[in-house]
């Protein structure tokens with residue numbers, strides 16, 4: 001059954017990815033959701049509609065939680081997640097992760113689709129249409145990039161680690177928390193990247209291109225698929241204080257596992273957990 005779930009999610013992600021590839025840098029903004037850094041375009045909405053149609057055609061009894069179907073703001077998204085989690089099968093969809101990149105014509109936009117069964121993620125698909133990279137994972141069945149098994153990297157200390165983070169949306173407190181983390185980590189790791197898609201960062205931790213990733217103030221759809229990818233690739237996913245990942249986590253830390261303790265310690269010591 002997992003294969004069928006994953007197959008349908010991949011097909012939906014490819015179809016949405018086609019839209020992204022065609023329209024990157026040329027899409028009409030249809031508004032700012034909560035501020036001038038929280039963007040949404042007509043393609044975010046079209047992508048979500050395409051995915052929704054594909055998923056419901058295959059699984060009419062399943063529920064779908066998609067970013068563009070939820071009122072903006074963290075309180076609204078937490079409430080929507082809570083309500084949706086009562087479903088037996090819940091698809092969690094980010095139709096474009098990295099909308100700011102998408103608007104500016106910068107690579108680093110993905111489609112992220114996860115399936116949760118009674119609140120546990122069992123399938124995760126992240127598609128990067130600009131590089132045609134399809135990351136897939138099913139619970140207890142490993143993680144793959146374009147069908148080839150992937151695993152996390154082997155760096156065993158921060159000094160040789162390439163980390164990634166994201167500058168949180170529009171909340172000043174979250175940007176300040178994130179900057180404290182960067183100030184603490186940048187002198188003790190190899191370097192830090194911020195590509196602009198949380199899902200892509202997680203996919204890159206899963207395939208070993210990044211050693212670790214943390215970010216403050218994300219939503220379930222940014223992380224659900226990527227969390228399973230990292231776990232199935234042998235890595236560790238927690239909140240920024242080291243507590244095991246679950247769908248209601250908002251501040252995430254993911255790594256190859258070997259550097260996790262060091263990463264969490266640095267975030268805690270610099271008051272950068274957001275908790």
Ligand code: 2AM
Pocket residue numbers: 037038039094096097098099100165166167168169170171196197198199217218219222
């Ligand atoms: P998005 O492109 O789907 O909105 C970049 O740091 C990450 O933060 C992306 O995954 C992005 O997802 C997400 N993001 C962008 N604006 C945000 C906001 N206002 N609040 C929370 N997350 C946001």
Ligand code: CA
Pocket residue numbers: 038039067099
């Ligand atoms: Ca968004």
Ligand code: CA
Pocket residue numbers: 094096097098221222
């Ligand atoms: Ca997102």
Ligand code: CA
Pocket residue numbers: 044067094095096097098099
């Ligand atoms: Ca999005």
